[in-house]
Amino acid sequence: MFKAHRKNLIYLLILLITFFILFASIRAYPVFAFGVIKLSSLPIRILSYPVHEINKLLLYHRTFNEYKRLKEETDVLKARLVGLEEVILENARLEKLLKFKRQLVYSSVVANVIGRDPSYWNSTMIIDKGAGDGIREGMPVVNALGVVGKIAEVGKTKSKVILLTDPQFSVAALVQEPRESGLVSGTLQGFCRMRYLRAGAPVKVGDQVITSKLSLSFPEGLLIGEIISVMESATTPSVECLVRPSVAFSQIEEVLVILN
Amino acid sequence: MRKIIFTALLVYLFFLMEFFLFNMGGRWFMPNLLLLLVIYLNLAFGIRYSIFAAALAGIFKDSFSTEIFGFNIFAFILCAYLTTVLKRYLHYVASRRSRLLLVFCVAAIHFTILLCLRLMFSRADVLHSVQFVLVPEILTTLAIASFTFNQLKKCVLRLFA
Numbered sequence: 001m002f003k004a005h006r007k008n009l010i011y012l013l014i015l016l017i018t019f020f021i022l023f024a025s026i027r028a029y030p031v032f033a034f035g036v037i038k039l040s041s042l043p044i045r046i047l048s049y050p051v052h053e054i055n056k057l058l059l060y061h062r063t064f065n066e067y068k069r070l071k072e073e074t075d076v077l078k079a080r081l082v083g084l085e086e087v088i089l090e091n092a093r094l095e096k097l098l099k100f101k102r103q104l105v106y107s108s109v110v111a112n113v114i115g116r117d118p119s120y121w122n123s124t125m126i127i128d129k130g131a132g133d134g135i136r137e138g139m140p141v142v143n144a145l146g147v148v149g150k151i152a153e154v155g156k157t158k159s160k161v162i163l164l165t166d167p168q169f170s171v172a173a174l175v176q177e178p179r180e181s182g183l184v185s186g187t188l189q190g191f192c193r194m195r196y197l198r199a200g201a202p203v204k205v206g207d208q209v210i211t212s213k214l215s216l217s218f219p220e221g222l223l224i225g226e227i228i229s230v231m232e233s234a235t236t237p238s239v240e241c242l243v244r245p246s247v248a249f250s251q252i253e254e255v256l257v258i259l260n
Numbered sequence: 261m262r263k264i265i266f267t268a269l270l271v272y273l274f275f276l277m278e279f280f281l282f283n284m285g286g287r288w289f290m291p292n293l294l295l296l297l298v299i300y301l302n303l304a305f306g307i308r309y310s311i312f313a314a315a316l317a318g319i320f321k322d323s324f325s326t327e328i329f330g331f332n333i334f335a336f337i338l339c340a341y342l343t344t345v346l347k348r349y350l351h352y353v354a355s356r357r358s359r360l361l362l363v364f365c366v367a368a369i370h371f372t373i374l375l376c377l378r379l380m381f382s383r384a385d386v387l388h389s390v391q392f393v394l395v396p397e398i399l400t401t402l403a404i405a406s407f408t409f410n411q412l413k414k415c416v417l418r419l420f421a
Contacts, residue, residue, distance in 0.1 A: 011341055014311060018318075018337050021330035022381065029329040036323035040272075044279050051283040117324040118282035118290050120393040121374065124326045152326040162326050168382060188385070188392035190287055250286055 034155030037114075037126055041158070044115040052253065106219060108256045109133050111141075114158065116249070123163035123186060125149070127255060130157045138217050140258045146223035146246035147171070147211060148255050161255070164224065164245050165190050172214035173224055175241075178202045181212050184224055184243060192225060197239040203230055209243050219258065266419065267309050270297055270412075271316040291400040292367060293408065294321065298336055299366055300412045302343040303351065303359075314340040328381050335373040339366050356406060363405045367398050 056063070111127035129135055131154045141148040141161050149169060152162040162169050163186070170185040173194060182197040194209060207227045213220040225245040232239045274293045282290055294317035302310035318333030325332065343366050350365065352358045371394045378384035 011307065011311065014315075015334070015337055015341065018315075018330060018334040022328055022334060022377070033323035033329060036320060040275070040320070040324075043276050047276060047280045048283050051280070115279055115324075116282065117326075118278040119321070119325060120287065120290060120397055121378070121389075122325055122327060124324065126324065160324075160326050166326070167384070168326065188388045250283075 030153055030155065033153075034130075034158055037155070037158055041114045041126065041128075048115060052251075055251070106258045108258050109135065111159075111255050111257055113252050113255060120188065122168075123149075123166040123190075123249070124152070125161045125163060125249075125252070127159050127161055127257070128157070129257065130155045130159050132156055134259050135159050135257055140218045140222075141255050142222055142258060143247060143252060143255050145248075146225065147218065148247055148249075148252065150217055151257065159257075163249060164192055164247070165249065171218055171224070172212040172216075173209050174212040174220075175201070175203045175227070176208040176210050178207070181214065182238075182241075184209060191228070192243040192245060194227070194241040194243050195238065197241065199232075199237050199239060201239050203227060203239060203241060205230060209241075263305060263309060263420070264312065267301060267305075267313050268316060270301075271313050271320065275317065275320045288396060289400055290397065291404050292370065292397055293404075294336070295339060295367060295370055296363065296401060296405055296408045297412070298340050299343050299363060300409055302340060303347065304412070304416055307340065307344045310340040310343065311337055327378075331374065331377050331381075335370055335377065338373055339370045342366065342369055359409065360402060360405055363402060364398060367401050368394070371397065 109129050111129040111133075114126040114128055116126075117124040127141075135151055135154055137151055137154055139151045141150055147164055149161045149163040149166070150171075151159050153160040164171075164184075166186040167188060168186070170183055172181065173184040174181045175194075175197070178201060180197050180201040180203055182194045184192050184194045187193050197203060205227055209224040209227060211218040211220055211222040211224060223246045225243040225247075227241045228244045229242040230239060231241065271294065274297045278290065278293050281293075294313075298310050298314045298317060301313050314336035315333055318330075318336040321332035321336075322329050343362070346362055346365055350358055350362045371389075375384055375386065375389050378389075379386075
């Protein structure tokens with residue numbers, strides 16, 4: 001009897017072992033996982049390089065138009081800055097007067113993106129900085145355009161970043177114009193969903209969503225994205241919005257990990 | 261031994277190919293190449309190599325994911341085992357349609373296992389999962405299944421004939 005079903009029993013045993021792996025929180029898993037990542041990171045980078053370069057060439061016209069627009073914007077901002085410098089100095093004097101200490105500059109680490117997990121279920125990316133560079137779990141990851149995600153797992157020299165669009169990601173947020181707060185979380189669509197906005201909140205398409213000071217891991221005021229649709233019904237006590245992230249995740253090559 | 265090395269190399273290559281396709285086509289062209297490989301190895305070499313490939317593929321996938329370690333290992337191994345069961349009823353040698361039907365069934369099972377695991381251990385929106393995971397994954401996987409199987413067949417014939 002045992003001999004006849006020996007093969008099937010072995011396969012069943014393999015299945016059971018792999019199922020029990022799910023329940024065992026062994027500390028060696030992350031070490032092992034980062035070992036596998038280390039093994040694959042170089043070929044992934046080599047494979048990603050030509051794709052990024054081709055994308056740069058294909059998007060040349062768009063990049064040039066963007067450059068022209070940004071240059072005009074920079075000129076306007078430079079002109080404004082002259083006036084603002086006086087306001088900043090005045091603000092600093094007043095803050096000193098009120099003994100109000102605010103930290104505006106965060107220490108950060110620049111990290112290169114090794115690759116993104118090719119999965120429909122998750123939005124994850126691997127970066128080339130780890131615990132050795134001062135990175136810890138939960139630290140916010142941003143770039144010039146806004147929030148990218150946060151550190152999910154840390155290895156010695158590499159880390160996993162859970163992206164803003166991952167269904168497991170969530171952050172306290174604020175709609176900038178009407179100052180309505182809610183919770184932004186990822187979806188499988190590649191967008192984000194903002195929930196728990198109070199019923200009747202005057203939010204509209206095009207409003208910008210930023211991180212709120214209620215967030216434990218993100219500094220306030222970082223751009224998350226823009227509202228692209230508002231879902232409101234008489235039967236639900238809150239308003240939901242679909243938010244398009246400000247960051248184009250497919251084009252990210254470098255990110256900034258905020259350390260404090 | 262040659263087959264084991266060949267299987268391990270193929271898994272690594274297919275895993276890298278998934279990265280390459282993801283960089284090229286974005287999130288709307290991500291065929292499950294590793295699952296195709298597991299199915300093919302099951303049809304060509306039998307369940308042992310298929311389970312070995314499934315375990316390796318799962319390890320690669322789980323290493324890059326932020327989910328609980330073991331999700332993909334379990335899902336791939338169960339799929340490898342179920343392919344053996346399903347091929348008895350669905351697969352006819354040299355019939356392309358039956359092969360595609362087998363791929364469709366195994367891909368749907370793979371999705372169901374991952375969805376169940378997510379419902380058990382974390383959270384998942386069933387409707388969204390069907391819409392944004394099952395449909396694109398099955399369509400893209402089926403679209404390249406025949407081509408992948410043909411290339412793998414050529415490769416196997418050259419090396420092991």
